[in-house]
Each structure stands twice: as structure tokens, then as C-alpha cells.
Amino acid sequence: MKPVASRVKAIQPSPTVRLGTLAKELQAKGERVENLSIGEPDFPTPAHIIEAAKRALDDVPMTKYVSSLGLRELREAIAEKSQRENGIPATADNVLVAPTKHCLFLAIMALVEPGDEVLMPDPGWVSYDPMTRLAGGRPVPVPAADEAGFLMTPDAIEEAITPRTKAVLVNSPSNPAGVVFSEDVFRGIADACRDHDLFLISDEIYEKIIYEGRHISPASLDGMFDRTITVHGFSKTYAMTGWRVGWLAAEKSLLKEIVKVQEQTITCVPGFVQRAARAALTGPTAPVEKMVAEFRARRDIASEELSRVPQLQAFRPGGAFYFFPRYDGGTPAHEVSERLLKEGHVAVTPGSAFGQLGEGHLRISYAASRETIRRGIRNIGAVLGKRSAR
Numbered sequence: 001m002k003p004v005a006s007r008v009k010a011i012q013p014s015p016t017v018r019l020g021t022l023a024k025e026l027q028a029k030g031e032r033v034e035n036l037s038i039g040e041p042d043f044p045t046p047a048h049i050i051e052a053a054k055r056a057l058d059d060v061p062m063t064k065y066v067s068s069l070g071l072r073e074l075r076e077a078i079a080e081k082s083q084r085e086n087g088i089p090a091t092a093d094n095v096l097v098a099p100t101k102h103c104l105f106l107a108i109m110a111l112v113e114p115g116d117e118v119l120m121p122d123p124g125w126v127s128y129d130p131m132t133r134l135a136g137g138r139p140v141p142v143p144a145a146d147e148a149g150f151l152m153t154p155d156a157i158e159e160a161i162t163p164r165t166k167a168v169l170v171n172s173p174s175n176p177a178g179v180v181f182s183e184d185v186f187r188g189i190a191d192a193c194r195d196h197d198l199f200l201i202s203d204e205i206y207e208k209i210i211y212e213g214r215h216i217s218p219a220s221l222d223g224m225f226d227r228t229i230t231v232h233g234f235s236k237t238y239a240m241t242g243w244r245v246g247w248l249a250a251e252k253s254l255l256k257e258i259v260k261v262q263e264q265t266i267t268c269v270p271g272f273v274q275r276a277a278r279a280a281l282t283g284p285t286a287p288v289e290k291m292v293a294e295f296r297a298r299r300d301i302a303s304e305e306l307s308r309v310p311q312l313q314a315f316r317p318g319g320a321f322y323f324f325p326r327y328d329g330g331t332p333a334h335e336v337s338e339r340l341l342k343e344g345h346v347a348v349t350p351g352s353a354f355g356q357l358g359e360g361h362l363r364i365s366y367a368a369s370r371e372t373i374r375r376g377i378r379n380i381g382a383v384l385g386k387r388s389a390r
Ligand SMILES: Cc1ncc(COP(=O)(O)O)c(C=O)c1O
Pocket: 039, 099, 100, 101, 102, 125, 171, 174, 175, 203, 205, 233, 234, 235, 236, 241, 244, 245, 246
């Protein structure tokens, strides 16, 4: 048999999914596992959103193919939100609806030529690198670890730029560190993009899950709308991970190219899902506020628990729902994570999944109950304490 394409061979299975699966297997055997590896809100989708989807299922066109760009009514709601909340000068004609992950893939596919370099944070979200490789591009990690306060600084970006650089990928609030980029940092990044004629892909999926600082959309900064693809989604804000819906906003001529990739791949997001997404954007905000308040309380619980584990040095996140502590010693993070699962019955994600500079860290998700957070971090402390006492 002939081999599969080398670009696929070069991609590793998603490590975040692997550990989550391992934890679920242990749970299925009846073992109690404190699962702190999950990247999705542990809340149900708010009822008014589910109701909107149910109603749409009885509306025949909503179960047929719909426009590849997305329903006009949803794109209008997204444009209105982008203008009002984010200062992004988008109209419905700048918006395309797709699952968030697919939005990132569409943006990369539309921009990246074989050999083009894409700057991305290290540590950064697990899919930026493989998506760039699938498009034939070269991922260029930009140091964004402890010393940099987990920020991709404008200076570090400047240093990484070469004549082959095509785009910069930013993510604030960030996964895995939960850092919120300031306006100053974004202004510096915007300057670098303008000076070197680069595109900016801004992944803003954690916008609403923010405790300190103010969310900045770089597309709102002077002259940046034309070169920025803003990517956003419903998964985290509205506990809608399984609905597979998000959006991107881009300058019109760019959007015209991007939509071709959508047309030739997934065609469209189901109409009834888009109706639900519209209900999410235009409906009551109380469920989101309640969820974020709970995440804030959990962050504080996790922070307190982590402060009692001397082997971990944790940065206090201003957004998203993750801690990304560094641990002592040189043991690879995947070994530490496996040991924690086997000896402490606690699932975390090895920091190395997020890039070379993520090595020596663990990603601890607090999208879990207060009880799970407390027990999980105590179990981590017990396993790490046992090791360092030897
Ligand atoms: C930073 C970041 N971007 C994008 C995504 C993809 O979101 P979705 O599952 O809605 O496609 C995730 C999901 O975990 C994420 O953490």
C-alpha cells in the first residue's frame, strides 16, 4: 500500500484529547479520577439556546443546506456585537460562520503558501502548529513563557520576523496560561504587523471568560481591520462546545477568498445550530455572567490550593479557565502527567503539548466542580511531595 500523505504523517494525534480519553477509561472501570484536563465548560447550554434550536428544527429550510457564509440574521447579530463590544468595524458582509477551529483552519488555508512562516505563541494552543503544517506553512514559535509573563511581546515578534513571515497568530485571553494581553502589547503587535506587512489572526474565543483586565480586539486598532482575521466562537462563552459553531470577521476581499475554502469543505454550519447561536448572542446574558462568576470563584480556590503545593509555581490567570504552573525538576511533562493519573488519580495536560517552552509545566483546567478542583490539586501535591521527599 502506498503511504498516506507526509503532511498528515507529520501531525501528532491531539495530546489533550488523549489524556482526557485515558481518564475517561479509568472512570469507566469504576475508578475515581479528578479530571482537570478538560477544555470545555462543565455547564449545560442555557435553555433558551436549546429552545431556539428545537424551534428551528420545525422550520424546514433550517434542516437543509444554508449559505456558506452563514445565515444573514446571525451574521448581522455578530457584526452588531463586534461593533458595539469590540470596536471592530465589521458589517454582516465581513462575517463567515463556521466552527471556531475550522475558522482558524480556513484563515490559515487562505493565507499560507508552502514555505510561508506563521508566528505563534510558545506555549500556545495545540492546533496552531499542525494547522499551519497542513497548509504547507512553517510554524515559528515565539517565546511566550514564564519570563515573558506568558505574553507574546512585540519585541519577541520583531525578532522572529523574516522575509518569509506571512502572519502572526495571537490568542487573548490565552490557552494554556490564561493571560490577558494589554492594549499596549496589542499596539506593539499591530505596529509590527503594519511595519512588516503581515496578517494578524486573532483567536478571541475566551473573550468573555475574563476576570482582570479588559479584552482588546486588535482589529479595532488603527488600520488593523484590513489585515486582521478575528476568530471567535460560542463554545466557551455559552457552553456550546458540541454545537460546533463560531465565526470569523475579515476584510471583504479576503472573506471572498476564505469562503471558497468553506464551500469546498464543510459547506455550511447547520441552519438550526445558527438559529441557536443567534439566540445565544441576542438573548439574556445572565447565564454567561453566572458561569463566569463561578469560574472566578474556582480560579480563586485553585489558586489557594496551588499555593500549598511548594513544587509548583503558578501564574495567576486573568482569563480563560486554566492554570499553567511550572514544576521543579527535569522530568518530562508527559511522564509527570501519566504519574499523576496513575498514582494520584488526577488528569492534567502535559505542558509540552503546547510547545517546547511548555515543557516543565502542567495545564490544570478548572472547568470542573469545586470539589474536583480541591481534591485534584491536593492529589497532585501528594504525588509531587512523595517524589521530592525521595
Ligand atoms: C484557544 C482556542 N482556540 C480555539 C479553540 C477551538 O474551539 P472550538 O472547539 O469551538 O472549535 C479552542 C478550544 O479549546 C481553544 O482553546
